[in-house]
Amino acid sequence: AQSVAQPEDQVNVAEGNPLTVKCTYSVSGNPYLFWYVQYPNRGLQFLLKYITGDNLVKGSYGFEAEFNKSQTSFHLKKPSALVSDSALYFCAVRDMLWSNDMRFGAGTRLTVKP
Amino acid sequence: DAGVTQSPTHLIKTRGQQVTLRCSPKSGHDTVSWYQQALGQGPQFIFQYYEEEERQRGNFPDRFSGHQFPNYSSELNVNALWLGDSALYLCASSSEGQGPANTEAFFGQGTRLTVV
Numbered sequence: 001a002q003s004v005a006q007p008e009d010q011v012n013v014a015e016g017n018p019l020t021v022k023c024t025y026s027v028s029g030n031p032y033l034f035w036y037v038q039y040p041n042r043g044l045q046f047l048l049k050y051i052t053g054d055n056l057v058k059g060s061y062g063f064e065a066e067f068n069k070s071q072t073s074f075h076l077k078k079p080s081a082l083v084s085d086s087a088l089y090f091c092a093v094r095d096m097l098w099s100n101d102m103r104f105g106a107g108t109r110l111t112v113k114p
Numbered sequence: 115d116a117g118v119t120q121s122p123t124h125l126i127k128t129r130g131q132q133v134t135l136r137c138s139p140k141s142g143h144d145t146v147s148w149y150q151q152a153l154g155q156g157p158q159f160i161f162q163y164y165e166e167e168e169r170q171r172g173n174f175p176d177r178f179s180g181h182q183f184p185n186y187s188s189e190l191n192v193n194a195l196w197l198g199d200s201a202l203y204l205c206a207s208s209s210e211g212q213g214p215a216n217t218e219a220f221f222g223q224g225t226r227l228t229v230v
Contacts, residue, residue: 042223104149106154
């Protein structure tokens with residue numbers, strides 16, 4: 001069965017600094033990887049996905065993620081953090097291309113301080 | 115273009131009662147999945163509906179059931195509510211027939227269920 005791990009419950013960065021939110025995954029087949037963001041009392045908003053192709057994936061709001069097969073990682077990055085990026089971030093993985101059975105990590109709370 | 119809509123937004127029920135939550139998928143989407151997100155946790159997959167049938171199910175008891183209608187909207191029913199069923203219930207829609215480039219799921223705002 002597929003699973004993801006987000007090793008950090010909380011990440012704190014200063015505005016303007018680069019940010020990284022970590023994610024590692026485990027699947028038996030090919031991984032299909034996603035990042036979502038959740039603001040308070042809201043649903044999840046899609047940021048980006050990796051299906052195949054370039055290991056560096058660019059997404060919404062200036063976020064990007066790097067797929068690393070050898071390290072089974074899919075870390076979320078942004079070159080310059082904004083206070084408005086403060087939210088809960090979830091990594092998710094699918095083992096089957098045609099499945100909606102996404103397995104989510106426990107989430108990482110990102111706080112960007114002015 | 116309306117996204118995924120869920121109703122109601124908040125709900126309070128008593129232990130032992132039954133509840134029905136509703137979801138309308140994003141326009142053009144034919145697949146609906148339901149997730150339970152307990153406080154401080156990531157979403158947990160409940161089940162998925164496609165072509166009006168339950169196609170996949172997560173590790174949830176039979177008290178959790180669902181339905182998909184011909185217009186692709188969906189309902190989640192929970193019987194004999196427990197205190198532990200208190201959570202944010204999220205509906206996600208996607209389009210299974212449009213290939214791997216469109217595999218991301220779009221989520222609704224969720225229904226906050228409180229069981230007392």
